[in-house]
Amino acid sequence: MxxxxxxxxxxxxxxxxxxxxxxxxxPPEPVEDPNAIPVAEESTGGGVDMAVAPPAADTPDDPVAIDATALTEVALSEAARLPIDTPSVEGTISLLGGRIDDLSLRTYDETLDPDSPIVRLLSPVGTAEPYYALYGWAPGGDLGFDQVPGADTPWTVEDGETLTPDSPVTLRWDNGAGLIFRRVIEIDEDYMFTVTQSVENSTEADVRLAPYGIVARHGLPADLQNFFILHEGVVRKVDGELDEIAYDDMPDLDLVAREGAPAEVVEVTENGWIGFTDKYWMTTLIPGAGQAFTSVTKYVASADIYQTEARMPAVSVAPGETAEMTTQLFAGAKEWETIREYQDVGGIDRFVDSIDWGWFYFLxxxxxxxxxxxxxxxxxxxxxxxxxxxxxxxxxxxxxxxxxxxxxxxxxxxxxxxxxxxxxxxxxxxxxxxxxxxxxxxxxxxxxxxxxxxxxxxxxxxxxxxxxxxxxxxxxxxxxxxxxxxxxxxxxxxxxxxxxxxxxxxxxxxxxxxxxxxxxxxxxxxxxxxxxxxxxxxxxxxxxxxxxxxxxxxxxxxxxxxxxxxxxxxxxxxxxxxxxxxxxxxxxxxxxxxxxxxxxxxxxxxx
Structure with missing residues (x-):
């Protein structure tokens, strides 16, 4: 006894x-990050450090240019936009860069107050907490960054007026040198975007380039819990293995550049996803099932920007041909039933693990x-x-x-x-x-x-x-x-x-x-x-x-x-x-x- x-x-x-x-x-009270650089002082504009054009995973001749002035900062009201209207979310898509950067969750309020605003997940550059998804192409061979779409590309609407579950939208950009880029954006009734990027080659020579997707956020989130029982930061799946990286542990790109080491780069052979997770919300890039890609995380200290990337393999496009790549973007609430449906029916490998089940996950x-x-x-x-x-x-x-x-x-x-x-x-x-x-x-x-x-x-x-x-x-x-x-x-x-x-x-x-x-x-x-x-x-x-x-x-x-x-x-x-x-x-x-x-x-x- x-x-x-x-x-x-x-x-x-x-x-x-x-x-x-x-x-x-x-745990500290949620406060706005005191180290966040004011919008007027940020040097990166759109907040993506490598001209928003990461090198292709298998293309050694892709140029890598660290250009901190390539992007143009815009506030929500300063760019032409396409509305998003679904039962679960509302917002807009910026035609400058084709960014998905304005998204709120219709079924969730900030507080229990009857007059409480709904939860805002994504916000454009120029607001208090920029947080957005961005897509583009990295140039290879003789192509330059000015010949592929990036964060400041002025897209036009080719088809569609409002993005809804029943009506996708198509964006178009002609680089004026024989390449026509299109981006078809779809959304379901919950939180899943489907983005199909394509390039039509009307030149007389082969072109080589690689599509990518980026999720970036400026500064730490204001509602960061900073509690040991909860993971907040990068969450990614690499061929069946879950990887969680706290904000403090993300590789500093400025330090990486000085030491000549790569950023946090992981090669995914067939199944994976990557993004940022908060306590209740998540934004995740999801390449197609069986698709190899390069998973990247990094932090740009000079601009206080946290970034995750999904770099797709480079493709060669012959004259008169068109190449396309389809990926998904989850941006919404971590509802167990919804995420499980994306896993079991949508085929997203072990997506339920994006919820932080902890060490005793078996219980x-x-x-x-x-x-x-x-x-x-x-x-x-x-x-x-x-x-x-x-x-x-x-x-x-x-x-x-x-x-x-x-x-x-x-x-x-x-x-x-x-x-x-x-x-x-x-x-x-x-x-x-x-x-x-x-x-x-x-x-x-x-x-x-x-x-x-x-x-x-x-x-x-x-x-x-x-x-x-x-x-x-x-x-x-x-x-x-x-x-x-x-x-x-x-x-x-x-x-x-x-x-x-x-x-x-x-x-x-x-x-x-x-x-x-x-x-x-x-x-x-x-x-x-x-x-x-x-x-x-x-x-x-x-x-x-x-x-x-x-x-x-x-x-x-x-x-x-x-x-x-x-x-x-x-x-x-x-x-x-x-x-x-x-x-x-x-x-x-x-x-x-x-x-x-x-x-x-x-x-x-x-x-």
């Missing part, structure tokens, strides 16, 4: 240390699937979390049963344990020998409760990952004031949980940690009740620590997502009912309220 208590104590103290760290060193994925299914059946995410808790407890019940039976027997032995403690005095070895003989005589295994506790730890962290990361929990309501299960409990003891006309402290502040809400209070109470069923440690120091743990966790977990607290309260309540019932079946009648009254009397007499 001593080992069991030490395990519980070590687990509790470890979690306490982590939680104290969160309180003392919380996180099925747990999310079950939670998602329960939510669809019940229609309330909070009730779905409680139903998930019931299922988890049912699965673990055979193991928990042995633990509860052991604890019931330990409770029965508590008076004899006290007598042993009195006889042994300060002789810990004698106490240990007496305890082992007592356990052996009564056929009690003090370590039988370890396994359920160990299993609960990865389950708890997996559920925490699901609640913190997945989009389906964002703005998901429960009941009453709990209108966002991905956010902390907004109630507070400071205003008597809404009875007094005072606003509750802002979540994440010290005041919010002190003046906790209803859910943290219920959590502390549920942990306290559950603790009263377990035998008290014989060591006074351990007993004192255990007595304080429920209240410490009550304050420390108050700033966690309310969905997680709903799970933990439900888990504690179900555990209490199971353990109490099993103890009664085993012949031990725990007097929980009597124990509580006795503990209060002891504290009163001590004072």
């Amino acid at each position: 001593e080992d069991n208590r030490n395990l519980i104590l070590a687990t509790g103290l470890s979690m306490l240390v982590i939680l104290v760290w969160f309180v003392l060193f919380p 996180t994925k099925p747990m999310f699937w079950l939670l998602h299914t329960l939510n669809q059946l019940i229609g309330n995410m909070g009730l779905a979390i409680i139903a998930l808790t019931l299922i988890v407890k049912a699965v673990l019940f055979p193991l928990a049963y042995k633990s509860y039976v052991s604890m019931a027997k330990m409770r029965e032995l508590q008076p004899e344990m006290e007598k042993l403690k009195e006889r042994a005095g300060d002789d810990r070895e004698a106490l240990q020998r007496g305890m082992m003989e007592l356990y052996k005589k009564n056929k009690v295994n003090p370590a039988s409760g370890c396994l359920p506790i160990l299993l609960q730890i990865p389950i708890f962290f997996s559920l925490y990952k699901v609640i913190f990361v997945t989009l389906e929990l964002r703005h998901a309501p429960f009941f009453g004031w709990l209108n966002d299960l991905s956010a902390p409990d907004s109630s507070s003891i400071l205003n008597l949980f809404g009875l007094l006309p005072y606003a509750a402290p802002e979540p994440g502040t010290i005041m919010a940690l002190i003046f906790i809400g209803i859910l943290p209070l219920l959590l502390g109470i549920s942990m306290w009740f559950q603790q009263k069923l377990n035998p008290a440690p014989t060591d006074p120091t351990q007993a004192a620590i255990f007595a304080w743990l429920p209240w410490v966790f009550m304050f420390m977990l108050g700033s966690f997502a309310s969905g997680l607290l709903v799970y933990w309260i439900a888990n504690n309540t179900i555990t209490f009912i199971q353990q109490y019932t099993i103890m009664r079946i085993q012949g031990y009648k725990p007097d929980v309220f009597g124990n509580i009254r006795s503990s209060f009397k002891r504290k009163k007499s001590d004072s």
